[in-house]
Amino acid sequence: MSADCISTAIDSILTICRPHITDTPLTKANWYKHVNWLNVFLIGGIPLMGLIQAWWTPLRLYTAIWAIAYYFATGLGITAGYHRLWAHTSYQATLPLKIFLAAVGGGAVEGSIRWWARDHRAHHRYTDTEKDPYSVRKGLLYSHLGWMIMKQNPKRIGRTDISDLNDDPVVVWQHKNYLKVVFGMGLIFPTLVAGLGWGDWLGGFIYAGILRIFFVQQATFCVNSLAHWLGDQPFDDRNSPRDHVITAIVTLGEGYHNFHHEFPSDYRNAIEWHQYDPTKWSIWTWKQLGLAYDLKQFRSNEIEKGRVQQLQKKIDRKRAELDWGTPLESLPVMEWDDYVEQCKNGRQLISVAGIVHDLGNFVQDHPGGKAMIRSGIGKDATAMFNGGVYFHSNAAHNLLSTMRVGVIRGGMEVEIWKKAQQENKDAFIAKDSNGQRVVRAGLQPTKVFEPSATAGAA
Numbered sequence: 001m002s003a004d005c006i007s008t009a010i011d012s013i014l015t016i017c018r019p020h021i022t023d024t025p026l027t028k029a030n031w032y033k034h035v036n037w038l039n040v041f042l043i044g045g046i047p048l049m050g051l052i053q054a055w056w057t058p059l060r061l062y063t064a065i066w067a068i069a070y071y072f073a074t075g076l077g078i079t080a081g082y083h084r085l086w087a088h089t090s091y092q093a094t095l096p097l098k099i100f101l102a103a104v105g106g107g108a109v110e111g112s113i114r115w116w117a118r119d120h121r122a123h124h125r126y127t128d129t130e131k132d133p134y135s136v137r138k139g140l141l142y143s144h145l146g147w148m149i150m151k152q153n154p155k156r157i158g159r160t161d162i163s164d165l166n167d168d169p170v171v172v173w174q175h176k177n178y179l180k181v182v183f184g185m186g187l188i189f190p191t192l193v194a195g196l197g198w199g200d201w202l203g204g205f206i207y208a209g210i211l212r213i214f215f216v217q218q219a220t221f222c223v224n225s226l227a228h229w230l231g232d233q234p235f236d237d238r239n240s241p242r243d244h245v246i247t248a249i250v251t252l253g254e255g256y257h258n259f260h261h262e263f264p265s266d267y268r269n270a271i272e273w274h275q276y277d278p279t280k281w282s283i284w285t286w287k288q289l290g291l292a293y294d295l296k297q298f299r300s301n302e303i304e305k306g307r308v309q310q311l312q313k314k315i316d317r318k319r320a321e322l323d324w325g326t327p328l329e330s331l332p333v334m335e336w337d338d339y340v341e342q343c344k345n346g347r348q349l350i351s352v353a354g355i356v357h358d359l360g361n362f363v364q365d366h367p368g369g370k371a372m373i374r375s376g377i378g379k380d381a382t383a384m385f386n387g388g389v390y391f392h393s394n395a396a397h398n399l400l401s402t403m404r405v406g407v408i409r410g411g412m413e414v415e416i417w418k419k420a421q422q423e424n425k426d427a428f429i430a431k432d433s434n435g436q437r438v439v440r441a442g443l444q445p446t447k448v449f450e451p452s453a454t455a456g457a458a
Contacts, residue, residue, distance in 0.1 A: 040147045042109070042211055050210030057206050064200045067208040070107070070190050072278075075216050075252045077105030078116075079279040083254070086165060087438065090267035095408070097291040098170045107185030108216045109203050112175040114165050121160035123224075124264055127239045131158030136228035136240050144225035186213055222250050227257035235262040235306040235427065237313065245276060253277030257319040262306055263298040316432040324439060325401035328355070334406040343378030350376050352446040354383045357403040386448045397444035 024030065033044025082100030084090045093101065102113060110116060119133045126132045133152065136143040142150075165171045174181055187209045231244030241261040248255025248269070253276055256269040270277035286292035334356055343349050348359040352375075359373065366373045368390060376384055385392055385400075392400075432440040 025315065034150055036149055036151050043145070043148060046210060047214035050206050050214070053202075054206050054211065057202050058132075059207055059345060060198070060200050063194050063200045066190070066194055066197070066204070067212050068206050070193075071212050071216055072252070073104045073183075074108040074212070075219060076279060076282055077101050077103070078108050078216070078220050079252045079254055080282055081105045082110070082113055082116045083120065084167070084267055084279065084283065086113050086171065086318055087120040088264050089164070090265050091287075091292050092294040093286070094291050094293075095170070096169075097286060100197055102170050102174045103185050106174060106178065106181035107189065107213075108220065109182050109186045109213050110217060110220060112178045114162065114172045114175045117165055118160055118162050119157065121162070122158040124261065124336055125160060126158035127241070127261065129158075130156060133157045134141050134224040136225065140225050140229050143228060146220045147224075158215070172201040193413055219250050219252070222247060223254045223257065226250065227255055231255070233258045233310065235303075235310055248276045253279040253281075257389065259303075262304065263294050266298050267295045268297065291301060307379075313433060316434050316436075319432060320434050320436065323402050324437070325404045328404075328407065328445065331355070332406045333409050335409055339406075339408060340378050348374075350381050351379070351408055352400065353382050353448055354410075355404055355446060356406040356408060356410045357400055357404045359403060362403065382446075382448055385446065394447075396441050397442075397446050398439075400446055401439075401444055 066265045077100075081098075085093055085098075085101060105113065123132050128135050128137050134143045134147040139146065157456060178230035187205065190208035190212065191201060191204040194208055195201035227242060227244075228240040229242065230247060233242055235258050239261065241257040243256045243258045245255065247257065253269050254260070256271075256275060256277070259271065260266075260269050267283050268277060268280045272279060283292055283295060287295055303326050339349060339351060339356055348363055350357050350359055359377070363370050364374055372389065384390070430440075432438050
């Protein structure tokens with residue numbers, strides 16, 4: 001083996017063994033090594049130069065209109081093309097539409113379709129984990145810009161299947177010719193339109209080219225940052241994606257991100273008529289023109305199931321914060337005679353539906369007066385509480401539940417239910433996701449819909 005071969009082999013081994021810069025601590029001495037200076041120049045440097053140049057370049061009306069129009073076109077190249085068509089295959093497109101979206105998407109200067117969709121699929125598969133390339137758990141600024149201007153170890157990004165992208169000739173062509181597409185559609189084309197159209201060559205280059213690229217990039221980056229930070233979570237709260245109209249306005253309809261992460265193959269982000277989603281409207285329009293087909297939608301039944309489940313989780317969390325009284329299975333069993341004796345000795349106890357309640361100082365606060373409530377002390381007040389004297393409200397039953405101190409042996413269905421629980425017999429008790437008993441409105445155990453006179457009733 002020659003010396004050159006040995007040297008090459010050693011260099012290869014050292015390259016393999018040498019740790020990636022991201023595996024070394026960030027210090028004052030090496031911080032610059034962690035920075036992706038090329039991306040810093042592309043994302044920050046060039047827009048800064050364009051902004052400086054704009055100070056001496058007047059913005060003409062036609063150029064402004066063209067810059068805005070091309071902003072929306074290149075933005076749709078990302079949202080309708082890169083995102084919903086290629087990353088999630090939420091619909092199918094004809095060849096002319098694919099070529100258009102690949103071209104204007106390249107004009108947004110956010111990487112090739114293949115690279116963009118690969119990272120986005122990893123983001124969905126590994127949301128909020130170390131394998132998420134732009135996890136918001138690393139900070140809002142990181143998810144917006146940091147993941148691009150700081151070097152990333154490609155081995156840490158979660159693996160995804162992109163075989164379908166490798167089989168798409170449009171994707172392959174754009175990836176191989178990406179730099180040509182970037183310069184052609186990102187800078188040359190918008191400059192030519194403004195220059196040949198109304199003679200504003202420099203304005204077209206600055207406003208429709210450089211600054212338009214900057215704004216469309218920042219809008220797209222908000223999907224990674226703002227959409228994981230601002231808004232509510234109507235479908236799932238296990239991960240960070242959120243829905244908010246502001247994010248939707250900024251991102252051409254990509255702001256209903258909680259819905260999107262739950263139903264990623266749906267071609268819509270917004271499902272309500274009043275929600276802003278120009279990307280959805282564009283795809284639908286292309287379908288009417290015969291340019292798009294096979295638009296995928298999750299069944300409304302499945303969407304509503306997710307919404308109801310999330311509402312139930314929110315209710316359960318709220319329920320857990322409230323005082324529902326001592327659970328029936330935790331209450332001591334009292335003999336009737338013992339209950340009566342304690343009342344004779346001065347305790348202000350009342351029995352309703354076999355449950356004993358200590359009224360304490362509530363007698364003084366009873367809206368119906370002291371005399372009426374005192375008439376039930378030491379007796380079975382079920383009938384009087386449930387319509388015999390007054391048909392008490394749901395709120396009254398709920399308040400009464402916080403005063404439980406015991407159950408009467410043989411006290412209607414309560415003791416029977418408790419015995420079944422202790423013996424592990426079947427006894428249906430609705431419970432929430434936290435395992436706590438669910439008490440529906442009007443369904444407290446003290447609520448008896450057919451009040452009947454009892455032996456101890458006053």
